[in-house]
Each structure stands twice: as structure tokens, then as C-alpha cells.
Amino acid sequence: METQAASTPRGKRTRDTIVDAAAGLMYVDGVAGTSVDKVLAASGAGKSQMYHYFKNKEQLVEAVIDRYLEQILGNQPAIFTLSSWADLETWTGQLLDIHRRAGKPVACPLGNLAGEVGDNPKLAPLVDRAYRTWESHLERGLKVLQANGELAPDADPARLAQAAMTSVQGGLLLAHIRHDLTALEDALDIALTYLRSHATS
Amino acid sequence: METQAASTPRGKRTRDTIVDAAAGLMYVDGVAGTSVDKVLAASGAGKSQMYHYFKNKEQLVEAVIDRYLEQILGNQPAIFTLSSWADLETWTGQLLDIHRRAGKPVACPLGNLAGEVGDNPKLAPLVDRAYRTWESHLERGLKVLQANGELAPDADPARLAQAAMTSVQGGLLLAHIRHDLTALEDALDIALTYLRSHATS
DNA sequence: TAGCTGTTGTACTGATCGGTACAGTGGGCC
DNA sequence: GGCCCACTGTACCGATCAGTACAACAGCTA
DSSP states (O other): OOSOOOOSHHHHHHHHHHHHHHHHHHHHHOSTTSOHHHHHHHHTOOHHHHHHHOSSHHHHHHHHHHHHHHHHHHTOGGGGGOOSHHHHHHHHHHHHHHHHHHTSOOOOHHHHHHHHHTTOTTHHHHHHHHHHHHHHHHHHHHHHHHHTTSBOTTOOHHHHHHHHHHHHHHHHHHHHHHTOTHHHHHHHHHHHHHHHTTBOO | OOSOOOOSHHHHHHHHHHHHHHHHHHHHHOSTTSOHHHHHHHHTOOHHHHHHHOSSHHHHHHHHHHHHHHHHHHTOGGGGGOOSHHHHHHHHHHHHHHHHHHTSOOOOHHHHHHHHHTTOTTHHHHHHHHHHHHHHHHHHHHHHHHHTTSBOTTOOHHHHHHHHHHHHHHHHHHHHHHTOTHHHHHHHHHHHHHHHTTBOO
16 A cells, blocks of 8 residues: 555544545546545545545555446455356346436446546556556456366466457447447457357367 | 647647647646746747737647647558557557557556546536547448358447546556556456457357 | 653645637738 | 738636645554
């Protein structure tokens, strides 16, 4: 953890409140579009709290990235227990349900950040790491399928997982900007078909 | 055109200089991270020029979006003359060459913007429109293939084009954040394979 | 009770933000 | 030449930016 930890329950609660407010605002307005003052106004905390728990705004963003990953994975629990082709369908179904529940295609918090963070030497690696963590659950599931003999022995789970992630991200980006979930539906469908093309016959 | 046009060659040059500087800075630092002052400092123009040609910063961003689309399409000229499966390979080859020439995977300007612009009621539709323009060239090419009898008559060129775009965007996003072009290579490969699966046998 | 540490409120700083005011200057057209 | 209007330079505005200073507080231990 790069950021200052809270050492009492009260401090932990305050810190969480700040991160939550920042995560919500930065999701909508971006990092540069979200001032520290706005975060504190939204969280009800004072400036001294913020700078007690975070060295600067950048470290707050680091905490926000972690928060985003937690939120994302929490919305697709099936990714933790992938062990069959049916599980993969369940997983993509959960991805789509997020947007159906929201009433419209919503953006991926990490995807939003990825564009803005760009080549920031501190933050870009953290976004990269979050994506890799996300992807690693997919890769682990594919390895289980492979161990179960459902995925071809010569298939590369890491590479397949990366391919699936590109479909997810591309689908999310277009579905959101164009307010049309079919972009994500088709992308996931194509990805699943591609994965299945490496199934044992 | 939403923005004020320049009516003399000198004015046109000044306006272009401002948009170029803004496009470059916003590509790196994002919209909110790029102040009008920085744009003017980089372009050598004064504030009165900026507000002579643009009502406000938002209108400058509109011009930047158009500029991005021009740059993007200019880097993949094959997209304008698609009429065979080989042409599609040429096109994806040009997409990859952009990054090979740059020495590393670079981000898509529109993709960067898409995340930050998010749900901005003025700018998001413009990004959407830019994507659709980009995609329309792809769709037109697929229709040519269809007319030539190389693409199945029951295939949906619009839907296939959208699927290809999601692959491109997802591949670009991951390739950039992870500094690994294979993400884009694989995404394009999968996309082409998918398109070919709708070829006439 | 005293004292310590983690926590909090408020006031402030210098820099920068987007945008405006206004007095000019340039070059083309009659 | 003289006019006109697009164009330009500079100074300025109130608001907001990230970050700091510092005194006061809360709760636990001794």
C-alpha cells in the first residue's frame, strides 16, 4: 500500500468515505475533472483528513483504482469459480446483466481511467495491474477447463484470456458511447465462440 | 460547423495551429488536464485568438475530435478502398504498422476521449459520430465484398463492421496500457477470422 | 488524572483555471 | 489614399486549484 493506512476504526471509516466519494466522482468527471475539494465536499470530510491519509491527489487515485477493481469483480462473481463452458456463459451473462440492471450500457471504470491515465508513469502501471488481476481470474478458469480436458491441451490460457479481455473492453467502450448493448453482446458472443473453437472435440 | 470559421488564410492558419496544439496536449493529458492557457502557450497564440475562433473550451474540443478522426483515417488509407478479403488484411496491417512505426503501442485518440467525455451531453455524441464515421468505411467495404459475392448475402455488414470496431478498440486499449502489441494483433486476427467465417464458401 | 497519538476543523497560500475587456494592428478592396 | 473588418496583444476578473499550517479534539493507556 502506497497510501497512509488508518490505524483506528474511525480513521478507516473516514478514509473509506473519501475513497468512495472520489471513486464516484472520478467515474463521472474523470481524474483531472475531479478536484480534491469536490471529493471532500461530497464525502463530508475536511481537507486535513484527506492529506492525513493520502500524500497527495495521485495517491488518492491509486486507492480509487483498487476500489474500481473490487467493484468490477464484485459484479461478476462467476469469474471466481469458472470450471466449465457453461460457467463462462454464466460469466458473460453477469457482465451483460450489469448493464441491463442499470437500464443502459455503463462504462467500465478502469476503461475510463485507462484513456486519461495514458502514460502517467505512476498510475498507468496500476491500471495495467488491475487489468491483469481481472484477466488472471479468467486465465485460471481456462486452466481449470484445460485440466478437466474441456480445453485443448495446446491452447494458451493466458493468450485466450487476453483475447477475451480485449473483447470485453472493446464491447464496453462501444456499447457505452453508442448506448447500444448489442456491441457488447456481439463482442462477448464472438469471444465465447473463439474460446470454444479451442475446445476438445 | 459549431465553431467560428476563419475567413482569411491567416486566420485559418492561426485556428489550425490552436487545434493542433490542443489535439497534441489533450492526447497526452486529457481534456480536463489540458488548460486553455497551455494550449495557447504551445501554439504561440494569444487568448483573444482562441476566443475569437471558439466560443469556449468545449467548442475547441469539438474541433479536436474532428482532427482526431482525420488523423486516424489518414493512418489507415486502405479503409477507403476495401473491396476484397486481401484488402482487409492490408487494412489491419496498416493498423499494426502505426504502432510499429511509433516503436510502441500508442493509444487511440478517440478511445482516450471516449472514457473522459463519458456522458457529456455535448461531446459524447460527437465522439460517437466520429466512431460511426470510421466504422462506416468498414461497412461500405463489406458491402462491396457482398456485392462482389465474396461475403455471404445474409451477412449483416453493419453488424460485422461494429464487431470489427470493438476488436480494434479493445485491442488498442489493452495493447497500449500493457505495452504489448500482441493484444491488438490477436484481436485483429480474431476479428478477421470472424469476418471470414461469413465468407461465401 | 495526565499524557500520548490518531484524528479533525478552519483558515490560508500562491498558482492556475476559464473567460472577458478593450485597445489596437494587419491587409485587402474601393 | 481611406475605409473596414478580421485579427491580435495584453491586462485583467472572480473562481477554483492542490497543498499547508496549526490548533484543537477524541479515545486509549497508565
